[in-house]
Amino acid sequence: MRDAVTTLIGTYDVAGRYFDRDAIERLKSYFETGTARVQAAAAINGNAAAIVKRSGSQLFDELPELIRPGGNAYTTRRYAACLRDMDYYLRYATYALVAGSMDVLDERVLQGLRETYNSLGVPIGPTIQGIQIMKNIVKEQVAAAGVNDTNFVDEPFDYMTGELGEQDI
Numbered sequence: 001m002r003d004a005v006t007t008l009i010g011t012y013d014v015a016g017r018y019f020d021r022d023a024i025e026r027l028k029s030y031f032e033t034g035t036a037r038v039q040a041a042a043a044i045n046g047n048a049a050a051i052v053k054r055s056g057s058q059l060f061d062e063l064p065e066l067i068r069p070g071g072n073a074y075t076t077r078r079y080a081a082c083l084r085d086m087d088y089y090l091r092y093a094t095y096a097l098v099a100g101s102m103d104v105l106d107e108r109v110l111q112g113l114r115e116t117y118n119s120l121g122v123p124i125g126p127t128i129q130g131i132q133i134m135k136n137i138v139k140e141q142v143a144a145a146g147v148n149d150t151n152f153v154d155e156p157f158d159y160m161t162g163e164l165g166e167q168d169i
Contacts, residue, residue, distance in 0.1 A: 004030045004100030043145035055134040096156035128161045
């Protein structure tokens with residue numbers, strides 16, 4: 001798992017180049033948002049269970065067929081698995097926020113996830129919808145914690161949903 005700094009250094013090292021203006025600006029941007037990233041992580045950590053619970057409730061309000069007989073979250077075991085997965089996405093999104101890099105999502109979450117869900121019959125659409133609901137709730141929590149610009153919060157959640165979504169080949 002790499003953060004924004006080690007990723008940037010690795011890229012320039014492989015090319016045998018010194019940092020150029022773009023690299024310096026990317027580092028500057030990363031460090032300028034460092035405090036906000038840590039504040040966001042603290043807000044998420046302090047409210048993780050409530051964020052997951054609220055996200056799940058909103059998802060099942062919007063898609064009640066998931067918790068009806070025959071639905072993918074029907075039965076206590078499946079419902080709990082859904083919430084467990086949402087907690088998993090939230091935790092790794094938080095790691096990616098702090099790192100300023102999506103590498104951890106590729107390595108620990110997304111690699112083979114779509115294929116696994118497809119083989120188990122887990123619908124991707126509601127998963128994507130749940131992640132987006134969670135993103136909006138996280139942004140509310142981060143704003144309530146005093147972070148004025150919460151746009152950086154979008155990146156890991158949007159990255160996950162983009163990677164999970166169907167892609168044109």
